[in-house]
Amino acid sequence: MAAAAVTVTTPQGAQEVFARGDLLDALAVLRLAGVDVQFAAAAGSYNASAGDHQVQFTPGGSLAVVDGRLTRLPGPLRQLEGHVVCAPATAAVLLAPFGWTLSGSDASLELAHASAGEQIEVSVVRAPTGTTLVVRGTKQRPQVAATRGAVALLFATPVTLAKPIAPEAELLGGDLRGTTLTLRLAPGAEVANTYPLDDPPRFVVRLGTAAPVAAVAAPRAGPLVVLDPGHGGGDQGAKGPGSELEKDITLAVARATAAQLQAAGVNTRLTRDGDDTVSLTDRTALANRLQATVxxxxxxxxxxxxxxxxxxxxxxxxDASDAQAAQSAARENASASPDTVQLILWDLAHVANLNNSARLARSIQERLNELQGIKDRGIRQAPFVVLTGATMPAALVEVGFLSNPDEAARLALPDTQQQIAAALAAAIVAYLHEPTPTPATSPAGTPTP
Ligand SMILES: [Zn+2]
Structure with missing residues (x-):
């Protein structure tokens, strides 16, 4: 018999909270911590806020936007008997930005103010051997996510900044959100390596020439396009009424698109060129390793x-731009479990790439609209996990609906696949030839949630 309620001990005393099995009412726990929780009907999501902190989450999802940053939750949130429920570990992640901890067993939980944690300070140290960013006051070895223009340090336990980060020649600035410290680097400055030191405890980020990624990339003069045929192997993707399989159609379209791009003189690589199982992470890892253009x-x-x-x-x-976009993302994300470093890397890279990704998506959509005789269908935004790992402009195209019997039959025809491939190739070539607009935002600015 599942428990109907769990006792949560708070600084104000014990409270009963709705629970079923090991799931408890997430909204009730947030409200016990003094967090305001509102439902945003237009977005289909909840907005929790207190002080300067905001967390958005959606029942049915395992991702939250914590202070503007996409974060993977330990488990999903669900609707249950009129409550939004989750496991205590997930509730703890939602509470953390507001300075609260949730601990204890399933039967009895304790809600308490988090300790402020280590007091850290960031400074730039220049020496004949090179320049380092030194984070003083921590004994932790944070996970490091570095990209061009920024480095993020993911601490395991809470830290607070003893004083604001002062801009210097190499360090444009930085901020601490949750337990993630993001440092924005001057153009040309890149992370060479990182290491902890003792006496006094500190964590060092050495700047310099980044690891020579280009050494493993094929030498090339022009742009490189990486095409990713969705699904494959044991993951067949969607299935049409006539047993048309998404994994077969995506491979045929990708191969034909690659052939057209190569014919146009554009170097192209596929993430799979057979009926292979490839993880979502490996797909973008290939593009990153090859330093693909798109x-x-x-x-x-x-x-x-x-x-x-x-x-x-x-x-x-x-965030999904609309309900249909959210549904598509939820379906395509079914096999995914991005790690936090991957999400942070995307977060660091995507603001700089956002305008170009939108431009790429628009170029593709316009040509497919022409091909399919559709007027004014716009581009959409959604949290597709396969795109989170890409550190270059990236788009995901759903070439048609396999759930529509007529369209499924057409998509299985080689002629249709060739036409779609021609449209995709033309769109990508047009994108590559357009002049690049200057990004309007700073490389590591705050994305709008
Ligand atoms: Zn798919």
Whole structure:
């Protein structure tokens, strides 16, 4: 028999909170911590806020936006008997930005103010051997996520900044959100390596020439396009009424697109060139290792609405632009479990790439609209996990709906696949030839949740 309530001890005394099995009412626990929780009907998500901190989350999802940053939760949030419930570990992650901890067993939990943790200070140290960023006051070895222009340190336990980070020639600034310290580097400054030191305890980020990633990349003169045929191997993706498989259609379209791009003189690589199982992480890892210019993931859609038809192009966003976009992302993310470092890397890279990703997606959508005789279908944003690992402009295209019997039959035809491939190749070539607009935002600015 599942428990109907769990006792939560708070500084104000013991409180009963709705619970079923090991799941408890997340909204009730947040409110016990003095956090205001509102439902945003337009977004279908909850917005929890207190002081300067905000957390958005969606029942049915395992991702939250914590102070503007996409974060993976330990487990999903669910709707249950009119409550939004989750495991205590997930509730603890939602509470952390507001300075609260949740600990104890399933039967009895304790809600308490978090200790402020280690007091850290960041300074720039210049020496004949090179320049380092020194984080004093920590005995931790944070996880490090570095990209061009920024480095993020992910601490395991709470830290606070003893004083604001002063800009210097090499260090443009930084901020601490939750337990993630992000440092923005001057142009040309890159992370060479990181290490902890004792007496006094500190963590060092050495700046210099980044590891020679280019050494493993094929030498090339022009741009490189990485095409990602969705699914493959044991993961067949969506299935049409005539047993058309998404994994077969995506591979055929990707191969044909690659052939057209190569014919146009554009170097192209596929993340798989057979019926292989490839993890979402490995797909973008290939693009990153090759320092690809763009990454395009190719999929086919499914919808409960049988009449749904036509192509849809997405670029990565923490939030879905509409319900259909959220549904597509939820379906494509089913096999994914991004780690936090991957999400942070995306967060660091995507603001700089956002304009270009939108431009790439728009170029693709316009040509597929022309091909399929669809007027004015716009591009959409959604949190597609396969795009989170890409450190270059990236888009995901659903070339049509396999759930629509007519469209599924057409998508399985080599002629249709060639036409879609021609449209995709033309769109990518047009994107590559457009002049690059100057990004309007700073490379590591705060994304709008
Ligand atoms: Zn798919």
């Amino acid at each position: 990454f395009v993931s190719i999929h086919a859609n499914a919808s409960l609405a049988r009449g749904a038809h036509g192509a849809e192009t997405y670029y990565m966003s923490a």
